[in-house]
Amino acid sequence: MTLSTAFTTLFGVRHPIALAPMGGSAGGELAAAVSRGGGLGLLGAGGGESEWLARELPIAAGAGKPWGVGFQTWATSIAAIEQALEYGPRAVMFSFGDPTPYVERVRAAGAAVLLQVTDLEEARQAVDLGADVIVAQGTESGGHGARHGRSTLPFVPVVVDLADGVPVLAAGGIADGRGVAAALVLGAAGALIGTRFQATAEALVAPSIAEALVRGRGQDTERNRILDIARSSRWPSKYTARTLGHPHLDQWRGREAELAADPAAARLAYQDDVTRGAVTPLPVWASEAIDLVTDLPPAADLVPALAAEAGRALARAGRP
Template sequence: MPLSTAFTTMFGVRHPIALAPMGGSAGGELAAAVSRGGGLGLLGAGGGDPDWLARELPIVAGAGKPWGVGFQTWAAGTAVIEQTLEHGPTAVMFSFGDPSPYTERVREAGAAVIIQVTDLDEAGRAVDLGADVIVAQGTESGGHGARRGRSTLPFVPVVVDLAGEVPVLAAGGIADGRGLAAVLALGAAGAVIGTRFQATAEALVDPSTAKALVGGRGQDTERNRVLDIVRGSRWPSKYTARTLGHPYLDRWRGREGELAADPAAARLAYRADVANGDVPPLPVWAGEGVDLVTDLPPAAELVATLSSEAGRALARAGRG
């Protein structure tokens, strides 16, 4: 039986599940598959590469189901927002930065505004901006998040109380139906799920990344800035990234200041190590729930599985 929430009603979807708009790996095929499976597929636009968007937007838009696009707010711009809106998304999600320059334009285009927050100050601003949906991201999440954030379970209900009538989705460490059930019990209207969907048939990831996720353990994930610095990433320093283990983490753990003092030299050394095959070409972004990733299913099938698992978990809890 489908789980009906304010989120499913707002977007006309069957299941209270949204695909985390993971930059690069959440391409058109993955977002379309999640939408066809009854969730809300969100394309991972990152900062907005026009060529990448031109290729991936028609794929998800052509699925004929509710869909959206997620941007790294600090890196996005008006041009790529307009490019996205031309395809008629159901929603646009903003994370990590001030989305106020874009929210009215998104609403004018008829799309819902989803704002991801990492603390209560951001949550309050999202309410003030009139967010249609707020995503409360905990520190368990894979990829980037707040350096000084809060864990998902204590953070979500506080945001729910603050948001009032605005539906809240939980993000961070949710990788099976039990996690979805837990956040629904906390008052969330659904979950934004990333790592679990990164390990699916349609994800735009290298086979080595998929293999690492299936074999990964939450205790081997780590939140840091080392890989952003050595890769020359422009991510603001207030955001760190959770990844699986990497040789550069072992080499530079606790010495981020040294790397940041001479980032050009760090980048040269890193690129040389990548070229020589001494380190993997890309970090493996993974949340603490990665232990629960054991296979690479089709994404549409996974949506239904997660929702069914959540329903059973809630039923068990209701039996006391």
């Protein structure tokens, strides 16, 4: 079954699957592999560190397939966006913050504008800004998302209705073809997938992180601000992060204000634990669907496998 949608038509890709532009871990090799597999690979540029972009952008662009790049809106700059646009991405995605200063520059370069939204206020802004694609992120997602957001299942169809014909991608808690099928049934034009692609051969993650993703379970994940505070991360407080369990969560759960009262001491304690090997240098960002992650396949093989599973799921659902 060929799953043709407004998203696949817009970008000329075979499958309605996009790589979540996970900061740091979605490097050039992973983005290129997803694109070669028939999806839309999105490089995870984060705030747009110039040296990192200079290394990873040519790899993503070298796949010879439609690809794009995603930025953390609150942390990026026009200089970083200009650097990415030099490589001719088909899409530029903005997440977490007001993308208004950047949208017209991306559009002028001929790239599609993808705007991720975590609540209805952000969704309305995305429509007003003329987004080419809106990504509706539910709270099941790994990594950062809305502190007071909605689950993917009820959120996506509301955004689809609000978007009024603008293609919507569902994001959050989608890690297999059944999730992709569910996204399509909800009215989305495809799925943006993170954690499942973080556990692939091409992802820029340490072996210990990859192993933790394969072993992890959904009930072991938790959405909080503790690790941002402990690491002195500048993430806006509106966005919390879903990670696997962590010693600092156990130590400071319910005491976030106390932890934030002395950020220098919090960071020093965290760095000391990293140095001693008591905690990993980076948290393990992971969605509630992590139970479905059981191996580390090549991403180029994973994309068509997810699409085929989605087709089978839709066929089953259509049986009388």
